[in-house]
Amino acid sequence: MMYILVSSTRNTSPITVKRLYKSYGKVRALRGLTFSVNPGEIYGLLGPNGAGKTTTLKILVGLLRPDGGSAAICGHDIARERLEALKCIGYVPENPVGFQNLTVREFLRYIAELRGLEPSFYEKQIDRYLQLFNLEEKADALYKSLSRGMAQKVLVAAALLPRPRVLIMDEPMAGMDPEAQHAFKEEIRRLSAEGVAVLISSHLLDMVERFCTRVGIIVGGRLVAEGSLDELRGRVEAGDASLEEVFLRLVGGER
Amino acid sequence: MSKAAVIAKLLVKEQAGPLLRSRAGKILILVMLFVAAFNVWIAVAVEKPAETGLRGFLHRLGVYAWNAPVILGTLLSLAYYMYLLRGRVGVLMSDAEYELLLAQPVTIGEYLVAKMLADNLLFAASMIFVYVFLLDVFPGAKPFLLALSMVALVASFISLYYFSTILLARTRGKVVYIRLACASYLALATLHSILSHGLSALYAAPLYLPLWATAYSISISGDRAAVAGVATISILLAAALALVSARISRGLYPEDLRPPRIGGEVKASQLIPHGRRNAIRHVVLWRAAKGRGNRVFLVALLAAPLIGRLLYLAHSLGLEVNFPVIVYMVAPLAAAETVMLVVQASLGGEMAQLWIYRVYLGDMTLLSPYLLAKYTMYFEEVYAASAAFLAAYTLDPLLLGIAATGLPAALLLAYASLRLTAWLSSRRRIVRETPKGLYVVDNMVVLPVYLAAFLASEVVFTLPLALPAASVASVVLAVPLFAWAERSLAGALYRCEVRC
Numbered sequence: 001m002m003y004i005l006v007s008s009t010r011n012t013s014p015i016t017v018k019r020l021y022k023s024y025g026k027v028r029a030l031r032g033l034t035f036s037v038n039p040g041e042i043y044g045l046l047g048p049n050g051a052g053k054t055t056t057l058k059i060l061v062g063l064l065r066p067d068g069g070s071a072a073i074c075g076h077d078i079a080r081e082r083l084e085a086l087k088c089i090g091y092v093p094e095n096p097v098g099f100q101n102l103t104v105r106e107f108l109r110y111i112a113e114l115r116g117l118e119p120s121f122y123e124k125q126i127d128r129y130l131q132l133f134n135l136e137e138k139a140d141a142l143y144k145s146l147s148r149g150m151a152q153k154v155l156v157a158a159a160l161l162p163r164p165r166v167l168i169m170d171e172p173m174a175g176m177d178p179e180a181q182h183a184f185k186e187e188i189r190r191l192s193a194e195g196v197a198v199l200i201s202s203h204l205l206d207m208v209e210r211f212c213t214r215v216g217i218i219v220g221g222r223l224v225a226e227g228s229l230d231e232l233r234g235r236v237e238a239g240d241a242s243l244e245e246v247f248l249r250l251v252g253g254e255r
Numbered sequence: 256m257s258k259a260a261v262i263a264k265l266l267v268k269e270q271a272g273p274l275l276r277s278r279a280g281k282i283l284i285l286v287m288l289f290v291a292a293f294n295v296w297i298a299v300a301v302e303k304p305a306e307t308g309l310r311g312f313l314h315r316l317g318v319y320a321w322n323a324p325v326i327l328g329t330l331l332s333l334a335y336y337m338y339l340l341r342g343r344v345g346v347l348m349s350d351a352e353y354e355l356l357l358a359q360p361v362t363i364g365e366y367l368v369a370k371m372l373a374d375n376l377l378f379a380a381s382m383i384f385v386y387v388f389l390l391d392v393f394p395g396a397k398p399f400l401l402a403l404s405m406v407a408l409v410a411s412f413i414s415l416y417y418f419s420t421i422l423l424a425r426t427r428g429k430v431v432y433i434r435l436a437c438a439s440y441l442a443l444a445t446l447h448s449i450l451s452h453g454l455s456a457l458y459a460a461p462l463y464l465p466l467w468a469t470a471y472s473i474s475i476s477g478d479r480a481a482v483a484g485v486a487t488i489s490i491l492l493a494a495a496l497a498l499v500s501a502r503i504s505r506g507l508y509p510e511d512l513r514p515p516r517i518g519g520e521v522k523a524s525q526l527i528p529h530g531r532r533n534a535i536r537h538v539v540l541w542r543a544a545k546g547r548g549n550r551v552f553l554v555a556l557l558a559a560p561l562i563g564r565l566l567y568l569a570h571s572l573g574l575e576v577n578f579p580v581i582v583y584m585v586a587p588l589a590a591a592e593t594v595m596l597v598v599q600a601s602l603g604g605e606m607a608q609l610w611i612y613r614v615y616l617g618d619m620t621l622l623s624p625y626l627l628a629k630y631t632m633y634f635e636e637v638y639a640a641s642a643a644f645l646a647a648y649t650l651d652p653l654l655l656g657i658a659a660t661g662l663p664a665a666l667l668l669a670y671a672s673l674r675l676t677a678w679l680s681s682r683r684r685i686v687r688e689t690p691k692g693l694y695v696v697d698n699m700v701v702l703p704v705y706l707a708a709f710l711a712s713e714v715v716f717t718l719p720l721a722l723p724a725a726s727v728a729s730v731v732l733a734v735p736l737f738a739w740a741e742r743s744l745a746g747a748l749y750r751c752e753v754r755c
Contacts, residue, residue, distance in 0.1 A: 061614045064752050083617040091614045097607045101546060102538065105524035113527050113534035114615040140524050 013038050014074050014166045014197035021068035022055050029055040031221040042198040044212035048251055052221040053201040054094050057170050061091045073166055090159030092169040096151035100144035104135060104154050107143050111158040122161060129157035132183050149175035156184060167198045185211055209243035217250050225250050262369035270377055287383060294387045295398040310393050318580060320474035324466040326581060328459025335415060335461055339437040342430035344423045346512040357509040364501035371413055371497045378409045393473040400482045404468035407489035411465045414493040418500045424511040425503060452573045465489040531621055539625040552636040559640040563647030579645055586641040587712035593637055594708045597630050597672045598701050606680035623745035630669035638715060656726035660718045662733040664711040670740040671704045677751040
């Protein structure tokens with residue numbers, strides 16, 4: 001059952017995914033996934049476990065190779081112009097995997113250097129994000145000594161500090177305390193107002209409902225619905241139902 | 256104990272699952288069993304000259320069945336002594352074992368017995384490769400007794416490790432007594448060595464029996480009944496020790512076996528050098544060179560010539576041990592063990608962090624030379640320390656050339672290890688702190704590189720004696736080799752889909 005189709009994928013969209021296919025052996029993770037994220041949009045990618053969300057994100061940041069279809073970031077095809085595409089991206093992975101033996105500040109400096117940033121720029125950015133996420137006291141702590149939530153905040157800061165045009169985040173608020181979640185959302189809203197395209201994969205439906213401007217729901221590697229919350233409600237004739245109810249109806253209908 | 260058996264089954268499945276479930280895995284097992292059976296048949300049916308292969312090499316170095324248990328036993332037991340002296344408990348267990356399994360109604364004793372059973376089973380199963388290899392390099396060995404002896408050796412090693420762990424966990428807060436007891440025992444063994452003008456069997460005592468059985472199962476001499484008897488007794492002793500460990504573990508908590516990481520480890524942040532190349536060189540290479548993990552290598556490297564001279568003095572004062580022979584035996588093993596260490600370090604470190612480079616750097620040509628240099632450094636340190644020891648002991652500067660002749664081998668081993676881990680991590684999701692760092696299937700995949708490291712090191716240690724110019728040739732050869740390896744590695748890392 002297809003509730004909506006897929007929005008027009010304009011060339012100007014910072015994130016464009018067209019008929020993406022990916023398999024792991026016999027398991028078909030993505031089956032012709034298509035969607036796009038426009039400048040200033042906060043796009044929530046939802047779906048049950050194993051729907052293909054993380055696979056999609058990993059393809060977008062060049063970690064996985066698509067079997068078919070295309071994905072472009074800021075107009076650069078991720079397969080053909082990977083380097084150019086990656087220059088536009090800030091990425092937060094699903095697991096908080098970082099450099100265990102660097103301090104938080106060193107970790108952020110290192111990422112900044114890898115991005116080719118100037119110290120005069122990134123030192124200010126690092127200070128800003130350490131303050132924003134209450135990490136100042138942990139600036140000289142080793143990454144391996146951080147809790148899950150702290151490590152997550154460091155990875156988010158690392159993604160934000162180069163001021164990317166595209167943010168791709170897999171469960172970015174996992175483990176974060178409410179204060180950090182608030183700071184994170186405020187910062188993302190500010191960046192989106194400046195035109196940054198944000199793609200978030202999450203299971204936190206309450207957060208997505210209040211935070212994302214558009215939502216895409218994938219099931220079995222295919223986009224089954226897309227739109228604002230009101231549009232999705234209209235598709236399933238759900239009145240003023242919450243995103244959770246809408247999600248359950250849509251996913252249930254697809255199974 | 257039936258619960259222990261169930262848990263052991265679970266642990267084995269968790270470790271060897273991919274091998275047991277897939278058709279390719281089952282075929283591989285069948286092929287291995289066939290090769291093993293064929294090799295055993297050859298070993299029984301065909302008589303080979305006894306002085307060929309590794310045995311002939313060892314005899315030329317002065318190692319025989321009668322002294323091998325003491326020499327090897329001392330080396331292997333040193334791991335225990337170091338563990339006890341260090342005094343830090345650490346049962347290697349996965350997060351799932353810690354947070355899921357031990358949260359079930361399972362006693363620590365049951366878990367430990369299960370763990371020992373599973374470890375024994377998996378270790379013994381993976382030893383089939385070594386077993387087949389040993390039959391080839393020790394012509395005239397007693398195939399079935401060799402297998403039994405190796406099972407005894409593995410069982411003894413594992414039981415002793417867990418017993419020591421429980422002992423340390425029980426005496427938490429009073430570890431100083433364990434350290435004192437261990438240091439006193441070592442002092443006694445040293446005194447005995449000096450008085451008897453030889454390496455004391457006290458050093459090797461914890462593993463003497465199974466090693467005796469193993470040594471005589473691969474020797475031409477050696478009574479079959481005696482070997483079988485000693486191996487059986489060793490297995491029974493290991494089982495008894497396992498039960499004692501389970502018994503004295505009563506009242507322990509899971510956190511006693513795997514103490515939680517205490518947060519807040521702090522050091523002053525440093526500036527990361529400006530520029531991508533400088534930053535990567537600093538973090539990947541220099542940090543690793545100065546890091547805690549490499550300090551053991553560096554200390555060994557610095558101490559090697561000093562120890563060499565001291566042991567020469569001890570020898571000239573009457574201590575009848577041929578230390579260079581020990582180094583010739585141990586260095587190839589150390590190089591091979593380095594393969595295991597670097598593969599684990601690479602899986603948990605570089606490959607787990609590879610997403611950062613792939614996303615923020617894109618191009619791997621900046622990373623690969625430093626990654627390669629870092630892992631070459633680990634292998635090279637093994638060769639350099641051995642060379643320094645041998646040169647100091649014999650006062651023959653030519654032996655320093657081993658450090659140079661080892662360079663191409665170190666480079667190729669580093670390259671092979673990294674290619675292997677890149678491939679491994681693209682095949683499965685990286686699980687941090689798996690019971691052994693690697694699953695048993697991965698261990699099997701690593702084994703060819705392990706054996707290659709051993710054999711390459713054997714060659715390295717014979718080259719300078721035969722060919723002094725080999726040092727210069729090796730360094731010259733290393734330059735184009737490095738250029739090729741770093742380009743090839745960059746391509747492999749770029750293509751690899753790490754599933755972190």
